[in-house]
Amino acid sequence: MYFTVTNNPDGRALGQRATATDFDANRDMITGATKEAVLIRDLTAVIQPTNYLDIHGYTNVLQVEPCGPPHGENYEYDLFLPTAYDMALEIEQNVVAADIEGNTYLDRETGRVTTENTGYIKIPYRDIRSGWDDWPPIFTPQYVAYQGAITNTVELPLGRTGDQEESERRLDVNKQVARIVIETAVEQVNTTGDLLLENQIEIFRRGAAGEPLVEMPADVDPTTIPGPDEWADIWDASDVSGAEFPRxxxxxxxxxxxxxxxxxxxxxxxxxxxxxxxxxxxxxxxxxxxxxxxxxxxxxxxxxxxxxxxxxxxxxxxxxxxxxxxxxxxxxxxxxxxxxxxxxxxxxxxxxxxxxxxxTETAPTGSVPEQGWYLELEMRGTAEYQALTALLQAGIPVSLFEDGDVILGPDAESHAAAVAVAEAYGVSFLASDGSRLTAEESVGLDEAVVAYTGDAGDVTSLARLGITEPLALSNDALVSGELDLDEVDVLWIGSNPRISDEAAVAAMAEWIAAGGDVVGDGTAAADFVAEYGIAEVTATSGTRSSNGIARVSDADGGLLATYPQEHAFGYSFSWFSDLPEGVEVEQTYAVEDTFVAGHWRAAEGTSPADAAGQASIVSTETEAGSRAVLFGTTPTFRAHPVGALSQIGRALYWAADAEGEGVIDPADIVDENPLTAMVDGEASEGETLTAVVAQDWEITAYQWLRDGEAIEGATGATYVVTPQDGGAMLAVQVTGSKPLYTDVTVVSEAVGPVPVVEPTPDPTGSPTTDPTTDPTTDPTTDPTTDPTGDATTDPTDGSSSGGSGGGLASTGVGVAGLAGAALLIVVGGTVMAVRRKNAGESAE
Structure with a gap:
């Protein structure tokens, strides 16, 4: 046996149902907004009890579940209901038999509570056929049942009063009742423990095997269901439910x-x-x-x-x-x-x-490109808004684009901050050249100071956006000066602020008139913006207590269009009509199949059909600069609709008057280290020249130049000077890239001219230069016979189509216009040298 003596120690000490954070822990099991709910969630997963009792109260008469319809669709109800109902009947029998003085009982004929021992307590499955259900898994027993346990919520009968003596008497009755409940449960588990364990194992086996859920039709034969069968006389069509599991x-x-x-x-x-x-x-x-x-x-x-x-x-x-x-x-x-x-x-x-x-855990998803780039963040989810708030709190310049995305600068401080939030929140930044800052409208952001009205769901939702210290807005706070509206950038209205004092009303009106901004939900927010002259809109609420999930559509080009969502939660839903000029529709309820899941009774003027196609989110901006966004959905309900938080974040940062310095436009950045190139080395035949460039550029192309013309194949960072470079000037052209800048091509200062290497006479008579190995020389050309250089000379026999004797001097052809051209010098039919003619040099 495991006991949690109290599942709400703070609430017990404070004398309240809510936890210290103002949540109801008994409605928090699948959200986990409270430590108390998380503790029970984790403990029951480890223990996996076969029976779980949740003792609290008060309901004027002892009440022991199981519940009435509708029943949760995902339970193996054939393995749950027989033993759960049998447990309740055993508790009823023993409490009635104890006949505790001062205890209360149920008159089943009238449904009223009486001090007369009627022989009955209240069992919802039998006595409350509507309004006390096990449909949602938010309650502790309904949640723990998914661990294969038979669970019963036990509501003790007698509540506290202002009379100390009477409260003590009631406490004594409750203690006696609770003792009988616990002892009966222990006895039942001892008696039926094998069946409870077999049923738990069967629940797990069916799941692992992927078997369809066992159906229990309205006319179910109780003999086909294991365990006690007292439940069967009550079961009817309203009890029938069940899910079809996907693969x-x-x-x-x-x-x-x-x-x-x-x-x-x-x-x-x-x-x-x-x-x-x-x-x-x-x-x-x-x-x-x-x-x-x-x-x-x-x-x-x-x-x-x-x-x-x-x-x-x-x-x-x-x-x-x-x-x-x-x-x-x-x-x-x-x-x-x-x-x-x-x-x-x-x-x-x-x-x-x-x-x-x-x-067993998700891997980190955050990432940041290398330093030197602008960093863009797509504001897709809640984590991105946590990261944004953290960046602004750290004083990092951030700019907001019209589509809701943000950008950081290329500096080292921004990069380090991005790395920190990527690690903390799992967000991924994208490398950017910052050109959007030039091409699009943007505004610099600053940390937004938010004042709020609302409950724990509102506070927790703001905290999940990184706004961990919102200021409480109330009439008293305004009157006392505890809240100074001059320090506030935007209001979140989650409930009626009930501002009534004349001075408080005047202060709020002055703040709004100066451009104060408002974001909020429901009719309370709509009434607020109307009262203070921002916009007169008609807000209609759905049927009382209606709640669930509706299908919605975000307006094209609107605030929420960049990362649209198709569903929203409401409790209850509201919609806006009779919109004046200047009020924009940001989201609407779907025209068809409006209501997806939940309970929304049809009533004239307040049904899903009335909401279909109507505005669920609207925005506006006044001439004075006040901005407002109104949600007809309930995006902060018990901090559960997590997906809606990014929409709240989008609305808050759009509305808030919190402009910062913003991020520098790349057009305004002065490159302190532009791309430069120079040639290092001696410009002499056989020497190696090296291209030297600025350090922070990535060189994507090299091209060596001879007298300004590209040298074929010379595309490396180094170049070896060749004989054909004699007399020429050499340079290198480089193309480089660097984050934030377009690719740049520059040419170095030329070096040279490369000295001409004169031939050394060979006493053996062998030629000093072989024109067949020199690509600059065409051995079939004799410039003495063709001033265009297209002559046909055969150096092997000394003959020429332009005459005999072979030398330039023997032809008398003018060569003054051939300065810098390659000249073939032939003596007696033997090639003696190849070199370039210098300007002013005679043919001889």
Whole structure:
């Protein structure tokens, strides 16, 4: 036996239901916003109890689950309900038999609570057929049931009062009742422990085998269901539910993924809840779709397939199943956490492809290009806004483009800061030449100071955007001076601020008139912007207590269009109509199939049909410069719709008057080390010349030049001077690239001229130069006979088509115009030398 003496120690000390952070831990199991919920989540995953009791209260009469309909779609209910209901009946029998003085009981005929021992407590499965359900996995017992446990929420009967003596009497009754509950549960587990363990193992076996969920129709034969059968007389059509499991869920990475950081956050949440996740080690094809390596795969053939599916399935529209719900009716992480998730195949399909390996944690995803580039950050997910806020808090210049993306400068400090946030938040920066700063509009950002109204969900949502210290907005804070609006850049209105004091109202009106900005949700935000003259819009709320997931569409070219999302959560949904000039529609509810999952009763003027096609998010800007964004959805509800946080971040940074210095335009950057080139070495035949360039340039091309003309094949960083270079000037042309600059080509200063090497007479009579080995000499040409150089001379026999004797002097041909040309000197039919004629030199 394991005891958690109190699951909310702070709340117990403070005398409140909420935790110290103002959350209800008993509604936080799949979100994990509280440490208390995370603790129970992790402990039950390790222990995997066969029975779990959650004792709290109060409901005026002892109430012991199981619940009424609708039932969670992903439970193996045939293995849960018989023993869970039997446990409740045993507790009822023993509490009634104890006949505790001062205890209360249920009159089942009237549904009222009485001090007369009627023989009954309240069991929701039997006594509350609508409004006390086990549909959402947010409550502790409903969550732990996915670990294969039989679970019962036990609501103790008598609440506290202001009378100390009466409270102590009630406490005594509750302690006696709780003791009987615990002792009965222990006895039941001892008696039916083998069956409980067998059922738990069977739940896990079915999951691992990928078997379809066992159906329990309205007319189910109780003899086909193992365990006690007292439940069967109550079971009817409203109790029937069930899921069809896919073969797998794929969370792709790469081009089809809306947000890789949101995807990683989602996978981390799955792992935290015990769901097995694989990563593709190579490109894989599942269900006819090919996914890149690195994509995540949830194989639904796993023991906790119920847990996996309740987190990832989109859910169902149960508006017509029951008239009311106890709490939320939809929560899909696949639709609400910002990542692209594909449901693939059917659980009866064959094995998944090779190339998958199970992971226990996600690998780091952050990356930063080498220093020297501008760094752009695509603001796709929550992590990017955390990173942005951290950069601004560190004083790093950041500029915001009109599409919502941001850019950092190429300096070392910005690069180091980018490396730090990439490591902390897993974001990836892109190398940029900064040309967008020249071509597009941008604005420099500064850290935004946010004042807020709202609950723990609002505070936690802002914190997840990096805004960890928002200022509380209230009438009292304005009156006392605790909140100075001059220090505030933007308001987040999550609830009615109830500003009533004349001075407070005046201060707010003055701030708005000076250009104060507002972002918020629901009718409270709409009323606020109307009251202070920003915009008069009509906000309509959906049916009371309606909640769930709606299909939405972000407006083309609008604030949210860069990284659109198709679903939003609402509790309840609101929509905006009668929009005045200057109010822009940023998002609308889908015209068809508006409501995806949850409970939204149809009522005149407040139904899903009334919301279809209406504005769910609007924005405006006044002549005074006040900007406002209004959400008709509920993006901060209990900090659960994580995907909506990036939309809040986009709205806040668009609206806020928090302009900073911004990032320098590359056109304004002066290159302190431009590309230069020079030739090092002696310009003499046989010597090696080396091109020397500026250090921080990457040289992409070399070309050596002779008297300004390219030397064929001379394209390296060095060049060996050849005989044909005699008398010429040599230089090198280089092309270089450097981050932030266009490619540049420069030519060095020429060196030379290269000295001409005179021939040394050979006493043996052998020629000193072989024209067949000198590419500058054409041995078939005799310039003495053709001033164009196109003569035909055969040096082997000393003959020439222009005459005999062979030498230039013997022809008398004028060569004054051949300065610098290669001359073939032939004496007696023997080639004696090849050299270039210098200007002013006579033919002789």
């Amino acid at each position: 797998a869920y794929v969370i792709p990475m790469g081009g089809t993924q809306r947000s890789e950081t949101d995807a990683v956050t989602l996978v981390d949440q799955l792992l935290a809840n015990g769901v097995e996740v694989d990563r593709a080690t190579t490109e894989i094809t599942i269900g006819g779709t090919t996914y890149p390596a690195g994509s995540f795969v949830v194989d639904m053939h796993q023991p906790l397939r119920g847990m996996a599916n309740v987190l990832l399935d989109e859910g169902s529209d149960i508006s017509d199943v029951v008239p009311s719900m106890y709490d939320i009716s939809a929560w899909s992480l696949a639709l609400l956490w910002g990542a692209t998730v594909d449901s693939v195949g059917d659980t009866t399909d064959g094995p998944l492809p090779a190339g998958l390996e199970q992971i």
